[in-house]
Amino acid sequence: MTPVLITAPTVPLVSLDDAKRHLRVDHSDDDVLITGLVAAVATKLDPALGGVLGRALRPATWELRFPHFPCGKIELPYPPCTAIASIEYDGFDGITRTLAEFVHYRVFLRPADRSFVTPIYGGSWPSARGDYESVRIRYTAGYAIAGGEDSLPAAIKEWVLLQLGTLYEHRETVVTAPAAVLPADVDTLILPFRVFG
Numbered sequence: 001m002t003p004v005l006i007t008a009p010t011v012p013l014v015s016l017d018d019a020k021r022h023l024r025v026d027h028s029d030d031d032v033l034i035t036g037l038v039a040a041v042a043t044k045l046d047p048a049l050g051g052v053l054g055r056a057l058r059p060a061t062w063e064l065r066f067p068h069f070p071c072g073k074i075e076l077p078y079p080p081c082t083a084i085a086s087i088e089y090d091g092f093d094g095i096t097r098t099l100a101e102f103v104h105y106r107v108f109l110r111p112a113d114r115s116f117v118t119p120i121y122g123g124s125w126p127s128a129r130g131d132y133e134s135v136r137i138r139y140t141a142g143y144a145i146a147g148g149e150d151s152l153p154a155a156i157k158e159w160v161l162l163q164l165g166t167l168y169e170h171r172e173t174v175v176t177a178p179a180a181v182l183p184a185d186v187d188t189l190i191l192p193f194r195v196f197g
Helices: 016-023 031-045 154-169 184-189
Strands: 002-007 060-066 081-090 096-098 105-108 116-119 135-141
Touching: 016 031, 016 154, 031 154, 154 184
Parallel strands: none
Antiparallel strands: 002 060, 060 135, 081 096, 081 135, 105 116
């Protein structure tokens, strides 16, 4: 199983307005810097950007690839999965076929945990060619902003703002005065959201 990033997230973890409010910045001189720092903090967490949280933080398109269908359910990495775009496979004849939801498979969306797909009740996955990447499941994962409401968990957002504050205040690599350090337990904000394996 190989998750491949198809479309990277385009929405920042926190808006520029929220970031400036947290930093108590009321001018636009540092807008580019603050936007860059938000993006830098995102790289620590979001797997689409190389982060280690194991959870998609903003909507991104992923494709899970296999040589053949595994038995039973197929878990989708990087929750929360919000939609399945397609499930395709190459048959023994080399022809690509697309499976249909409710006809060939069922989707189980789990906002807090890994979502998964299974064959329809009493059914099984079809036989795929068995070549590299013969089976492809394309899906969207990540917390969206819809109707002005942000679904990113508040604890993750707070962690991002705390990291942002530290980077903004100490933006040089060399510190001549004693540096302020975030308390070690600040990472407990994001620990409940970590997805392993």
